[in-house]
Amino acid sequence: MKTTINQVKQYEGKTVTIGAWLENKRSSGKIAFLQLRDGTGYMQGVVAKNDVSEEAFQLAKNLHQESSLYITGKIVEDKRSPLGFEMHVQDIELIHEAVDYPITPKEHGTEFLMDHRHLWLRSRKQHAIMKVRNEIIRATYQYYQDNGYVKIDPPILTASSAEGTTELFHTEYFDEEAYLSQSGQLYMEAAAMAFGKVFSFGPTFRAEKSKTRRHLIEFWMIEPEMAFVDHEESLKIQEDYVSFLAESVLNNCQMELKTLERDTSKLEQIKAPFPRISYDDAIDLLKEKGFTDIDWGDDFGAPHETAIADHFDKPVFITNYPAEIKAFYMKPAPGRSDVVLCADLIAPEGYGEIIGGSQRIDDLEMMKERYEQHGLTAEAYEWYLDLQKYGSVPHSGFGLGLERTVAWLAGVEHVRETIPFPRLLNRLYP
Ligand code: 4AD
Ligand code: MG
Numbered sequence: 001m002k003t004t005i006n007q008v009k010q011y012e013g014k015t016v017t018i019g020a021w022l023e024n025k026r027s028s029g030k031i032a033f034l035q036l037r038d039g040t041g042y043m044q045g046v047v048a049k050n051d052v053s054e055e056a057f058q059l060a061k062n063l064h065q066e067s068s069l070y071i072t073g074k075i076v077e078d079k080r081s082p083l084g085f086e087m088h089v090q091d092i093e094l095i096h097e098a099v100d101y102p103i104t105p106k107e108h109g110t111e112f113l114m115d116h117r118h119l120w121l122r123s124r125k126q127h128a129i130m131k132v133r134n135e136i137i138r139a140t141y142q143y144y145q146d147n148g149y150v151k152i153d154p155p156i157l158t159a160s161s162a163e164g165t166t167e168l169f170h171t172e173y174f175d176e177e178a179y180l181s182q183s184g185q186l187y188m189e190a191a192a193m194a195f196g197k198v199f200s201f202g203p204t205f206r207a208e209k210s211k212t213r214r215h216l217i218e219f220w221m222i223e224p225e226m227a228f229v230d231h232e233e234s235l236k237i238q239e240d241y242v243s244f245l246a247e248s249v250l251n252n253c254q255m256e257l258k259t260l261e262r263d264t265s266k267l268e269q270i271k272a273p274f275p276r277i278s279y280d281d282a283i284d285l286l287k288e289k290g291f292t293d294i295d296w297g298d299d300f301g302a303p304h305e306t307a308i309a310d311h312f313d314k315p316v317f318i319t320n321y322p323a324e325i326k327a328f329y330m331k332p333a334p335g336r337s338d339v340v341l342c343a344d345l346i347a348p349e350g351y352g353e354i355i356g357g358s359q360r361i362d363d364l365e366m367m368k369e370r371y372e373q374h375g376l377t378a379e380a381y382e383w384y385l386d387l388q389k390y391g392s393v394p395h396s397g398f399g400l401g402l403e404r405t406v407a408w409l410a411g412v413e414h415v416r417e418t419i420p421f422p423r424l425l426n427r428l429y430p
Pocket of ligand 2: 344
């Protein structure tokens with residue numbers, strides 16, 4: 001019977017065959033202990049000299065790390081292992097002998113590991129991070145589908161910018177110039193006018209010359225957009241969604257969180273409602289905390305965000321930023337033309353901005369005015385202006401960065417380990 005490691009509990013006392021790689025081994029005299037992995041889990045195979053052919057025993061003793069094999073044996077309970085079971089091996093069939101696998105159990109430098117990312121993904125920690133990522137992806141689809149949103153896929157190749165022109169990736173589009181999408185938002189606004197509540201989940205490109213633990217050149221963003229939903233209602237959706245992600249990871253990634261040595265008490269605190277602080281008050285708070293390098297009108301840097309986040313024991317919304325430092329499409333706050341109805345959600349523990357969101361301008365004249373102020377030409381956005389011309393309604397939306405969320409929930413220092421093949425300022429390989 002062929003099965004996988006995550007299924008072996010169904011086969012206690014029975015003989016099964018598993019396709020696996022050798023993660024590690026130790027042997028002495030008449031016994032060899034093989035640490036096996038098959039992608040679904042980890043299991044120990046015990047090879048006793050008396051239970052197998054001489055050929056199979058010699059093979060077990062001489063196997064190299066990452067060699068692939070079909071291994072057959074009896075599944076027996078083993079209370080000491082995290083899996084709860086091990087295999088008493090009866091036969092081993094070598095599929096492929098791996099020689100001099102470059103990633104050994106000793107410590108390696110980050111650049112070396114990044115150069116071998118295609119192999120590094122096999123390591124336990126990386127495997128656990130990708131499983132957490134997968135759980136966040138799964139829970140995202142569940143959350144939006146269960147709450148009546150329609151998934152809409154905005155284009156990747158675009159003719160105009162959504163978030164400012166300095167970070168665009170240029171590419172040829174026959175005899176036109178095109179950009180890689182830096183946000184699907186404008187298209188999602190069109191979709192919200194057709195379907196009410198929509199969400200997208202796709203790759204996003206930012207030619208940002210930032211080399212920090214929070215920046216990728218290519219990352220994945222979830223962008224919900226809702227018609228007839230104001231800023232305040234949007235914040236409730238955001239905190240509910242993020243709480244659901246934390247709960248899903250806590251419930252469904254217990255083994256992974258253990259592998260990652262994540263302090264799960266921190267994740268248990270991620271429960272709606274989240275505190276809110278206005279940009280005005282955040283500036284005052286920073287001044288009280290002794291920051292002299294920031295004034296009203298400046299954007300926050302990582303140290304500022306971290307200082308504000310440290311003031312609360314949950315993720316915090318910083319609301320109503322100055323219009324000048326935010327995107328053109330954000331709606332001014334009532335009675336305050338200098339600030340806009342927006343919020344950034346800042347994660348605790350220094351993970352920074354997870355979500356950027358806002359209520360959108362729904363008035364044609366105001367939108368045209370904002371184009372001018374932001375130095376954009378209204379012609380490039382002709383189709384977008386149609387949304388304000390034909391049945392414009394109050395609407396809001398936001399974007400959650402997948403990799404920053406994975407880093408935060410998994411407790412990983414740098415976003416480069418939260419995406420299978422990171423694209424960084426100095427890295428397009430592998
Ligand atoms: O704040 P941003 O730029 O917002 C938008 O793009 C809006 N159009 C979203 C919307 O309202 N539909 O980006 C949203 C999130 C950030 O909060 C952050 O989590 C993530 O995307 N993000 C990045 N993640 C990794 N690397 C980068 N370079 C990122 N830039 C933004
Ligand atoms: Mg932002």
